[in-house]
Amino acid sequence: MSQSLMDKVALVTGASSGIGRATAVALAHEGAKVAVADINQQGGDETVAMIRQDGGEAAFIRCDVSVAHEIEAMVNETVSRYGRLDCAVNNAGIASPSGGRIHEHPEGSWDLTISVNLKGVWLCLKYETATMLRQGGGAIVNMASAAGLVGGPGGCAYIASKHGVIGLTRAAALEYAKDGIRVNAVCPAWVETPMIQAALADPERRTRVLQSEPVGRIAQPEEVAEAVVWLCSAKASFVTGHAMVVDGGYVAR
Numbered sequence: 001m002s003q004s005l006m007d008k009v010a011l012v013t014g015a016s017s018g019i020g021r022a023t024a025v026a027l028a029h030e031g032a033k034v035a036v037a038d039i040n041q042q043g044g045d046e047t048v049a050m051i052r053q054d055g056g057e058a059a060f061i062r063c064d065v066s067v068a069h070e071i072e073a074m075v076n077e078t079v080s081r082y083g084r085l086d087c088a089v090n091n092a093g094i095a096s097p098s099g100g101r102i103h104e105h106p107e108g109s110w111d112l113t114i115s116v117n118l119k120g121v122w123l124c125l126k127y128e129t130a131t132m133l134r135q136g137g138g139a140i141v142n143m144a145s146a147a148g149l150v151g152g153p154g155g156c157a158y159i160a161s162k163h164g165v166i167g168l169t170r171a172a173a174l175e176y177a178k179d180g181i182r183v184n185a186v187c188p189a190w191v192e193t194p195m196i197q198a199a200l201a202d203p204e205r206r207t208r209v210l211q212s213e214p215v216g217r218i219a220q221p222e223e224v225a226e227a228v229v230w231l232c233s234a235k236a237s238f239v240t241g242h243a244m245v246v247d248g249g250y251v252a253r
Contacts, residue, residue, distance in 0.1 A: 004233040006031030009082040011075070013065055013124060014092030016043025018193030019143065021050070022221035023089055023228045028056030030229055032087065035078040037063045039092075065092045065120030075127040084135050087232040088128040091143040093117045095195050096157040110157045117161035118168070125172055129181060137180025139232045142169045146189040146247045162187075166243045173241030182240040184231045189247035190218045214249035 010027045014020035016038035028034045028051040036051070036058050038044040044060040051058040059081055063074040078085055094116050098109045121142050132138035147155065148162030169185040176183060190196055190209050196218070200206040210216060227246045230236055245251055 003031040004235065005087065005229070008032045008086040008232075009035070009078065009084050010087040010089065010232065011035040011037060011078050011085060011128070012089040012091060013037045013063065013074075013120075014143075015047050016040040017047075018195065019188065019191060019221045019224050020089070020091040021047045022225040023091060024058065025050055025054070025056075026222065026225040026229045027087065027089075027232065028058055029054060030233070032056075032232075033082050034058040035061050035074070035081070037061045037074050037092075039064050065090075065124060066115040068123050068126075071120075071123045072127050075124075075131055079131060085128065085131045086138050088124065088138065088140045089143070089228055089232070090121045090124040090128075090140065092120055093143060093161075095199060096155060099154045101154065102156050105156055113157035114161050114164075117158070118164040121165050122168060125168070125183070129172065129176055132181045133176075133179055138182075139236070140172070140181065140183045141228050141231045142183070142185045143228075144169070144185040144187045144243060146187050146245065146250050148185075148187055149243070149245070149251050169243065170241045177240055182231075182236070184236070184239060184241065185243045186224060186227050186231070187243050187245045187247065187251075188219060188224045189213065189250035191224055192218050192220055212250065214253065217248070219246065219248060 010032040012024040015024040015036040024034050036044050036047045048058045048060050061074050063070045096113045144165040145162040147159045148166045173183040
């Protein structure tokens with residue numbers, strides 16, 4: 001344990017499973033006190049238990065990132081509990097509930113995906129940056145995707161939302177660069193999370209995905225979490241506005 005985040009306070013959304021859980025655990029392992037936020041309390045409580053079993057400090061906060069007042073309450077509760085907010089990881093997101101080409105894609109599915117994946121990140125930034133401005137700085141990492149860097153058929157809402165996250169990250173980085181607030185994004189490709197496991201339940205589709213990965217495998221959540229931790233730490237003090245690809249070479253083809 002390097003303790004690169006000792007005495008720091010971190011907030012992670014979507015932390016009940018997958019990349020969010022791995023990130024919350026990794027941040028705590030580096031010494032941060034972690035606010036574990038999610039709409040899923042059972043999974044969030046499990047993440048908190050994992051952190052405490054490892055000797056870390058964490059608390060669960062229920063939050064729907066598509067609802068502004070819940071995000072405001074989440075940030076306020078984090079500061080009330082721990083005194084400040086040093087690192088925020090805006091990880092909560094969903095896959096598009098239904099696919100098809102653009103002319104087949106339901107409007108409701110589009111609205112829900114954009115509301116959670118893009119508006120949710122914007123709302124989190126809105127309240128996180130306000131808090132960090134008052135305390136004199138901080139680090140924010142938004143979870144984008146390799147799908148935010150390339151196109152593909154059948155996932156218009158998800159792809160648009162993740163492209164939007166990268167654009168929003170760059171805009172925020174420039175707006176707050178002189179305020180000591182760094183804003184970056186992480187762009188994973190296929191990762192062994194519950195969301196991806198459901199999408200790859202068909203063995204033939206999993207085989208195709210594996211064939212699309214130059215390294216020949218899918219990432220583990222902990223591999224993505226390591227990138228997030230680095231971006232939150234002082235080791236990345238001169239890094240802002242960056243979309244860090246963690247994809248096994250997926251977008252380099």
